[in-house]
Amino acid sequence: MLRPNSERLWQEAKQCNCGSGDCSARNHRLCPICNEKMLYGSHFTNEKTRDSKFAWNIDLIVPKQDGGLWKLNNMRAVHIKCNKSRNNKDQSREYEK
Ligand SMILES: [Zn+2]
Ligand SMILES: [Zn+2]
Numbered sequence: 001m002l003r004p005n006s007e008r009l010w011q012e013a014k015q016c017n018c019g020s021g022d023c024s025a026r027n028h029r030l031c032p033i034c035n036e037k038m039l040y041g042s043h044f045t046n047e048k049t050r051d052s053k054f055a056w057n058i059d060l061i062v063p064k065q066d067g068g069l070w071k072l073n074n075m076r077a078v079h080i081k082c083n084k085s086r087n088n089k090d091q092s093r094e095y096e097k
Contacts, residue, residue, distance in 0.1 A: 002043060005072060006058055010040060013077045031056065033082035044080060055080045 002010070016028035016037050027040050042049035044057035059078040062068030063086070 002045070005075070006043070006077070008072070009058060009075055009077045010056075013038070029056075029077060031079045031082055032076055033078050033086075036079070038077065038079055050080065053079070053081060057083060059083045059086070 010029060011025065013029035014032065014035075015025060016023055016030050018028060018037060020028075022028070029038050029040070030036065031038050037054060038056040039049070039052070039054035042052045042055040044050055044055065046055075049055055056077050057080050058075050059082075060068040060070070061074050061076055068074050
């Protein structure tokens, strides 16, 4: 189960139109950083798939160290790998606890 806010941020992420059979708003969304596909089932809290290249978590648009808050308008769904590249992976871990 995702937290309601994670669910909502997933739904707000950009639509994927890859055309595969399982492509739907529920299953596929696009990462705002790299514009590649994220898979709904590969959420951070799913230990089996969190290392997949499609895995995602919640990112702060304005990082905490720059004064960003855990408010919906400052949060978005991004790939874990892209989030890590921004050096703020610990923020998502904190949120999903
Ligand atoms: Zn798709
Ligand atoms: Zn990405």
